[in-house]
Each structure stands twice: as C-alpha cells, then as structure tokens.
Amino acid sequence: MSKKLKRILFSELMEDLSKTQKIAYISVMTALLVICNMFFEFKFADTQYSLTILFSVIAGIIIGPIFGFSACFLGDLVGFLYNSGGYPYYPWIGLAMGIVALISGFIMNGVNLKFKGQAYVKILIVCILTFVICTVGINTTAFWFLYNGCKTPYFIYLGTRLFVSGQIWNSLLNYALVFILYPIIVKLTKVLVKNK
Secondary structure (H helix, E strand, O other), X not given: OOHHHHHHHOOOOXXXXXXXXXXXXXXXXXXXXXXXHHHOEEEEOOEEEEOHHHHHHHHHHHHOHHHHHHHHHHHHHHHHHHOOOOOOOOHHXXXXXXXXXXXXXXXXXXXXOOOXXXXXXXXXXXXXXXXXXXXXHHHHHHXXXXXXXXXXXXXXXXXXXXXXXXXXXXXXXXXXXXXXXHHHHHHHHHHHHHOO
C-alpha cells in the first residue's frame, strides 16, 4: 500500500503498527466510547445531551477513519448491550457515530492544507459535513421514518427535532468542545506516535 493511501486511510499513529497493537488501540478507543455512551449522557430541560459526537471525532483523529468507524460502531453497540435503559437498539446511531469518525479521520489525517489555521478550517469542514450527513441525513431521517411514518413533512420534523427537541444544542456543544479540545488531542496524538 502506498504511503499516500495509508495516510488517507489510517492515522499516523496506526499506519505502521502490528495487528496486535492496532487491535489494542481499537479496543481502548471502543472502551472509551462505551464509557461515553454509558456515563456522558444527561438531560437538561427536554434536550438529551451526549458527548458521542466529540468522542467520535477524537476516535477518527487519533486512530484514523477506518479504525475510528469500527471503534465507534462497536462502542455504541456494546454500550447499548450493557445499558439499554429500556430503549430498543437503533443501529443507525452507531452507523452515524462511525461515519463521524470516518469523516473526521479522513479530513484531519488525509487532507493536506498549507496555511496558518488550516487545522481549524478542517475542523469546521468536519463539523459541517458530520452535522449534515449524520445528524440530519442519517439520524433525523431514520427517526422520521420510525416515529412519524412520514406523516409530517420532513423539513417540519427536522426543525422540530433540531430546535424544539434541542438536538441542535447538543451538536453545537459537541462541536464547540472539538474546537476547544483540539490542541490537547494533537498533543495526545503526538505523544502516542512518539511512544509507539
């Protein structure tokens, strides 16, 4: 596999590790996502807040798009199996989390921009793409089919879910945390790469 293709598919941390080391990193990130699903959810007013978007972006940046996708999907599934809270399993949520990591890993590790502040431009692109594709395209559409049976027009349902149910605030909180924590994520990644 060419070096350029490796950089698109895998993070710098993961590209030259042995299979055992890759499994270990994916396992640790999966465990972190399980913990996120179990303990980092809270309700304020009528809005359910969760840090899964933040942790999915971190997974994509640290372990890359492919391994990040795997860790996020498995983290959601295992977190649900451990503590479903009496709710049914919604596989599209794990799919959306995985795609957040896939997009984040691909953009942050594989897209090479050369100007000051380029990392924050890439984060902005990640935020916009993941919001449109995952929050709106996957999750909202799936819930629209499941709970609404397509009776309410889609854009009315979308507005209700985002602004009345407050999903927009959850997304904005997660994206703000990505911007704030990005320097720490970079330092952590550099330490891990140095010690691999």
